[in-house]
Amino acid sequence: MPTLLTRYQVVGMLLLLCLNSGCSARLPECSSTFTTTWPNATEQIQQDISILTSVAFQGRKTATLGSQATQEYIITRFNQLGLKPWQTEFAIPFNFDHQFSTITGVNLVATIPAKIPSRRWRIITAHYDHLGQKGSTVFPGADDNASGVAGMLAIAKRWQKQTHLEDVNLMLVATDAEEPGLFGSYALVKLLQQDPNIEVELSVNLDMIGHPNRRRAIYMEGEKNIAQFDTIKVQLMRQTQLCIRTHRSSLLSGRLQKTDWLRASDHYPFHKAGYKWVYFGVPPHQQYHTEHDTIDTLDIDFIVAVAETVYQLLLIDKLTESP
Numbered sequence: 001m002p003t004l005l006t007r008y009q010v011v012g013m014l015l016l017l018c019l020n021s022g023c024s025a026r027l028p029e030c031s032s033t034f035t036t037t038w039p040n041a042t043e044q045i046q047q048d049i050s051i052l053t054s055v056a057f058q059g060r061k062t063a064t065l066g067s068q069a070t071q072e073y074i075i076t077r078f079n080q081l082g083l084k085p086w087q088t089e090f091a092i093p094f095n096f097d098h099q100f101s102t103i104t105g106v107n108l109v110a111t112i113p114a115k116i117p118s119r120r121w122r123i124i125t126a127h128y129d130h131l132g133q134k135g136s137t138v139f140p141g142a143d144d145n146a147s148g149v150a151g152m153l154a155i156a157k158r159w160q161k162q163t164h165l166e167d168v169n170l171m172l173v174a175t176d177a178e179e180p181g182l183f184g185s186y187a188l189v190k191l192l193q194q195d196p197n198i199e200v201e202l203s204v205n206l207d208m209i210g211h212p213n214r215r216r217a218i219y220m221e222g223e224k225n226i227a228q229f230d231t232i233k234v235q236l237m238r239q240t241q242l243c244i245r246t247h248r249s250s251l252l253s254g255r256l257q258k259t260d261w262l263r264a265s266d267h268y269p270f271h272k273a274g275y276k277w278v279y280f281g282v283p284p285h286q287q288y289h290t291e292h293d294t295i296d297t298l299d300i301d302f303i304v305a306v307a308e309t310v311y312q313l314l315l316i317d318k319l320t321e322s323p
Contacts, residue, residue, distance in 0.1 A: 216302070280310060
C-alpha cells in the first residue's frame with residue numbers, strides 16, 4: 001500500500017502527464033460523497049472552528065479583546081505546526097481609517113520556506129475577523145470565516161510533509177479587518193510589493209468554505225488566472241469528487257443577489273495589484289452575518305474536501321502562464 005506522500009507524488013505526476021498529453025477535459029459526475037485522503041483532518045478542523053467561534057472570542061471583531069484572543073490562538077497553532085514568521089514576529093500590525101477613526105489591525109503571517117531557496121511564492125489568505133458582539137448577541141462567524149482559517153491550517157500541516165515542489169515557498173496569512181473593507185489584505189499586498197525577494201505566483205483566498213448549498217459544490221472565482229484550468233479542474237474533481245463550479249447562484253432565499261464577487265473578499269487587493277489569484281467560497285446563506293452562523297450548521301467533511309482540493313492545486317508546478 002503506498003504511503004500518503006507517495007500518493008500525492010503520483011497524483012502530481014498524473015496531473016503533469018495529463019496536461020502534457022492533452023487528455024480529455026470531460027468533467028466527472030458531481031458526487032455528494034467526497035473521497036479524501038485526509039481522514040485525520042476532520043477532528044482538528046472541528047476543534048479549530050469550535051474554539052474560534054466560542055464566546056470567549058467575542059465574534060473576533062478587529063481591535064477588540066476577542067481579536068487579541070484570536071490572534072493568540074492562531075499564533076499558537078502556527079507554532080504547533082512548526083511554521084516560521086515572515087518577518088520578526090507572526091503578528092504584523094497595520095493602521096487604517098474607518099468611520100472617522102484610525103484603527104490598528106493585525107495580520108498573522110507564517111511561512112513554510114522552500115527546501116531549495118527561491119523567489120517563488122504561493123500565498124493562502126483567510127480572514128479571521130468577524131462582526132464581533134452587539135449587546136449580549138455574539139456573531140460566531142463559523143463559516144465567515146473560521147472555516148477558511150481552519151482549512152488554511154489543515155493545508156499548512158500537509159504542506160510541511162510534502163517534498164514535490166522543493167523550490168516553492170508557501171505563505172499563510174490570517175488577515176484582519178476584512179469585514180470593514182479588506183484593510184488587512186491591502187496592507188499585506190503593500191508589503192509584498194516592497195519585497196524584491198518575493199515573486200507571487202498565485203494567491204488563494206479561502207472565505208466561507210463550510211456551508212455548501214444543495215449542489216454540494218465549492219465555487220471558484222479567478223479561474224482565468226490558472227493555465228489550462230479546464231484540464232486541471234477535471235483532475236481535481238476526480239481526486240476528491242468535490243464539485244468545483246465557477247458561476248455562483250444569484251438567488252438567496254428567493255431574492256436576487258447582486259454580489260460583485262471580484263470585490264467581495266481579500267483576493268481583490270491582489271487583483272488590483274496585478275497578482276494572479278483564485279477565490280474559493282460558497283454563496284451567502286441564511287446564517288450569513290447572523291448570530292446563527294455556528295459550527296453545527298457547517299459540513300466539516302466538505303471543508304476537508306475543499307482544503308485537500310486547494311492543496312492539490314497548489315502542488316501543480318506550472319500553475320500560471322509566465323508574465
